[in-house]
Amino acid sequence: MANKKDKTSLSRRALIAGAAGAIGSTVLGDTEKASGQSPAAQDPTKVLGDPPTSVGERSAHVHLQRTVSRSYPSASSGSPLQDLDGIITPSDLHFERHHGGVPTIDPANYALLIHGMVDRPMMFSLHDLRRFPAESRIYFVECSGNGFRGFRASSFREDLTPQQIDGLTSTSEWTGVPVKTLFNEVGVRPDATWFLAEGMDAAVLTRSIPVEKALDDALIVYAQNGEPLRPENGFPARLLLPGWEGNACVKWIRRLELADAPFMSRQETSKYSDPLADCTARIFSFEMDAKSIITFPAYPDTLSERGYWEISGIAWTGRGKITRVEISTDGGSTWDDAELQDPVLPKCHTRFRYLWQWNGGNALLMSRAHDETGYVQPTLEQ
């Protein structure tokens, strides 16, 4: 049967083969390989298993990995969205994006400098940062460029997995100290309106951040899903700006400088600015707009039989909570609400589920997210 070719939707679509006898597939994207062992050797009730270990590993039958882009050292890797359940991204699968490679930092020598328009310029060791009252929050981080393959007509293809389309976003539980606590400690002056965040990687990456965000919910985090940050995600400490573009969440943070104007670094002018149709370029567009993506069924999955299948995916917005995700199985003609899995947290991946009874025919699956500000995820046309 011919597949529909609808190029107008930004939302994830899955083209379902209608032919009977379609090859069954596994959601994890891998099939168990024949071992060649005798049936008796494979029976775990007959053979002693492995002893405990100090650091666990995944089953040999589970193959999860990031997709790595080739241009080291300014490079990225994407999370396997289609292979994950729930909302948490395992720490070793959190997406990466960096502009000078992953630095090697000895935490014993680490310090965070806060200076500029402050009463008391200070340096904080990692030990100091951990002494402040801590906060743990579950937030997504997303690269500003996530999804570009689906957005640019020149790179648009239908044979992309969710990982290839939108893999530059992940969700973790982050633990750290609120930036406003640190700003109170150094005595940020009331007329300071911006601060420069600078990392200690080879790019020495800098972004200017409004002080308002610091006083709102910005964090200096040092732990990710219960353990210290992974090196590629900012070890030993990074800036986390909930809901804001990933580039501004400076990793390997070493310095915050308070000022009364933005610094106009290369990252926020030459890059990460949005040229518009009215011949201007927008800068400081920090908030990530609401998005959703169907992670199952998605290319290259096929469904083995008619009947009930749960369409599943994630939705998120930088402006607060996802309030609603709609699903269409007929290419956008009709829509129905999916269930949102508890807990629905602000500025966090939200899992949606929709029970669908497939009759075996062609279907074009779409998802559309709404957030608490009333914003609705647009189609590519919109």
Next chain:
Amino acid sequence: MARQIRWKRGVWVGGMSWRDAVLGIAFLCAGCSQDQGRRAENEDGSRFGFGRHATPEQIAAWDIDVMPDGTGLSNGEGTVAAGERLYEATCAACHGATGIEGPNDRLVGREPREGFPFGQDPSFSRMRTIGNYWPYATTLYDYINRAMPFDRPGSLEPDDVYSLVAFLLHANEIIAEHDVMNATTLPAVVMPARDRFVRDNRRGGPEIR
């Protein structure tokens, strides 16, 4: 006096005896009565007293940024001629012999001279250069100084950075061949695209453009 308690979260390894633990807890309790110990909001305005004062030397070692008004620029100066020699040796391998050829980011070019079509025509996305897109010349100093060349970031002396800035601004037809770039002249350079840059002033709601 208790031996200093060291962080034990899998990064540092430290230990203390049972006796030290008791003494340590006693010390902490003695401190608690004086310490407000409130949570992050610090509604009573109290500080925790963690961290150490940053000395001017420590600040100077890291405070390398340059602001649009020139604050942060080093002493030194550079010429277009010196920059051209340095560019060939240091930059051309990645950015091309004339700053156009790549394979990495294009640096040179004033086309299109009219308008600012980058948001209208996707074919222009790779044609953004210093001359047709960058709003501030000081950013060029800041970025080259901290991050270039790619494989030896932060290895250039101020005179060298000024020279490369001079060469690139000249190549982009923004300054004259004999203009010297230094802490006074660089902030005075007005980039062609400066007024095109608008801060995000969108409101929220169902549709945000």
